[in-house]
Amino acid sequence: MAAGKGQGQWALGYREPLNPNERSKRDNDGLLVKQRIIDVYQHTGFDGIDPGDLRGRFRWYGLYTQRAQGIPGGRTAILEPEELEDKYFMLRIRIDGGRLSSEQLRVIGEISTRYGRDLADITDRQNIQLHWIRIEDVPTIWERLEAVGLSTTEACGDTPRVMLSCPLEGVAADALADASTALAETIERYLGDPAFSNLPRKFKTSISGCAQHCVNHEINDVAFVGVRDADGEPGFDVWVGGGLSTNPMFAQRLGVFVRSDEVAEVWAGVCGIFRDYGYRRSRNHARLKFLLADWGTEKFREVLQEEYLKRKLPDGPEPDSSPAHRDHIGVIAQRDGAFAVGATTASGRTSGTALSKLAALADSLADGRIRTTAQQGLVLLDVPAEATETAVRQLQALGLSARPSTFHRGTIACTGIEFCKLALVETKGRAETIRQELDRRLPDFDTAITVNVNGCPNSCARFQVADIGFKGIVQKVKAEDGSFVDAEAFQVHLGGQLGSQASFGRKFRGLKVTAEQAPDYAERVLTGYLARRTAGESFASYVSRAEEDWLL
Incomplete structure (x- = not known):
């Protein structure tokens, strides 16, 4: 794609909106919709909401209409938005760095139980999503969240989304840097800032000193990755332009070394480049990764330094090697002598009741600090050595496993057709069925092993970088009467991974399985791996050399 005025880049003088989304943002900043919800929409109810707010600006405060129940995946691309949507909302609570106090988690649990039918989903971006939310209740929910220092501000929309960080930030014994201060400063300075509330598309950030690289810097728009320079000073290596969805691309290093006190400024520079030079003509090409692909890292660094920072950044070292499988599950020693206890969920699904009980557990056994993870898990911090086994048992009683099986540990799923208007298939239940069968x-x-179950091509569950990635599709199958009907199915991607050997999974045009066949297929391909692998060979490495008929 040619980078130029024709792509709607503000910095090149093209301010005329080029599509309905750009016109909507020009006409009314998404940050202004909050007051209309408080003053107007909570009183009028769903039917009184302006469509431009309902399907656009509401996202600036974490609100999406959820899918009406019972609409099959085959209707997703056929029906109009107003035909697909229910009169309830998904509400995404922004949890930067996954950092929660017991008080905050208790409030989230209580809100889920009272207003959201006791459902709660931990996302792979450290947020918590609630469902079945009525517009009449949103202002009260906001009041309760804000009273404990939480919000839904810019949880969705063309904004800087939640900023990821390691759940063990500040306590990890093997951390290369402590990103806590840099993360807090960046959020304090720029969350809800109108200077960045109209970006070409969403903008995803990670800032972490984790030695495991657990927040997946390879697939963020901008990532600050913990390193140490030649003198041993901790700092950050900057990566830009990562993202998945229908055109997956890995982030690339700018090659600069950034100190902790420079992170917020450099973040604003990268975000500013995206705002000013990002492509606004087509939503399908509006992510930062497309601009970086056209510019390259050398030009990107030059523009960042000359136009935004007004100074040069020093060259920096590459990060240490990254493992393909990263999480913080189990009992983990903190650098202060206490322990973190990390646990998996059921593919992200939990309940408000469980969250409230977890908050109580954090108070009774530890110091009231909980973290969410980028693998849809939860971590209890500051557990005394003598209480770790009690924590493991009590977490298990809440449906949170600190000693999960291999498949439980590695399985995640997006929201799916249960609530998402873009989805083609059900995911949470399918993921659990596959996991339990394996x-x-x-x-x-x-x-x-990672098994990622995704309801559509948008990759909210990262199917392209999973060992086994299931992408939801609708497939015609023959019924008993000889007619052909729509069935939930998956296109399979195999051998994807993040880390030092990052690669997207292999896919084959004819490799599609119905949802019911997915456990059988996964068992077959994994059994083949066990039979043919060499000593120490990972599944991804096996797939890269496998003959095609081994994988079908």
Whole structure:
């Protein structure tokens, strides 16, 4: 794609909106919709909401209409938005760095139980999403969240979304840097800032000193990755332009070294480049990754330094090697002598009741600090050594496993057709069925594996970088009467991974399985791996050399 005025780049003088989304943002900043919800829409109810607010600006405060129940995936691309949507909302609570106090988690749990039918989903971006929310209740929910220092500000929309950070930030014994201060400063300075509330598309950030690289810097728009320079000073290596969806691209290093006190300024510079030079003509090409692909890292760094920072940044070292499988599950020693206890969910799904009980557990056993993870898990911090086994048992009683099976540990899922208007298939239940069947059929499977179940091509569950990635599709199958009907199915992606050997999964044009066949297929391909692998060979490495018929 040619980078130029024709792509709607503000910095090149093209301010005329080029599509309905750009016109909507020009006409009324998304940040202004909050007051209309408080003053008007909570009183009029759903039917009184302006469509431009309902399907656009509401996202600036984490609100999406949820899918009406019972609409099959085959109707997703056919029906108009107003035909797909219910009169309830998904509400995304922004949790930067996954950082929660017991008081905050208790409030989230209570809100879920009272207003959201006791459902709560932990996302792979450290947020918590609630469902079944009525517009009449949103202002009260905001009041309760804000009273404990939480919000839904810019949880969605063409904004700087939640900023990821390691759940063990500040306590990890092996951290290369402590990103806590840099993260807090960046949020304090720029969250809700009108200077960045109209970006070409969403903008995803991670800032972390984690030695495991657990917040996946390879697929963020901008990532600050912990490193140490030649003198041993901790700082950050900057990566830009990562993202998945229908055109996946890995982020690239700018090659600069950024100190902790420079992170917020450099973040604003990168975000400013996206705002001013990002492509606004087509929504399908509006992410930062497309601009970086056209410019390259050398030009990007030059523009960042000359136009935004007004100074040069020093060259910096590459990060240490990254493992393909990253999480913080189990009992982990903190640098202060206490322990963190990390646990998995059921593919992200939990309940308000469980969250409230977890908050109580954090108070009774530890110091009231909880973290969410980028793998849809939860971590309890500051557990005394003598209380770790009690924590493990009590977490298990809440449906949170600190000693999960290989498949439980590695399975995640997006929201799916249960609530998402873009989805083609159900995901949470499918993921759990696949996981439970693999646990039953391959109980001694001894290698880390990721199974990511996604409801559509948008990759909210990162199917392209999973060992086994299931992308939801609708497939015609023959019924008993000989007619053809729509069935939920998956296109399979195999051998994807993040880390030092990052690669997107292999896919084959004919490799599609119905949802009911997914456990059988996963068992077959994993059994083939066990039979043919070499000593120490990962599943991704096996897939890269596998003959095609081994994988079909």
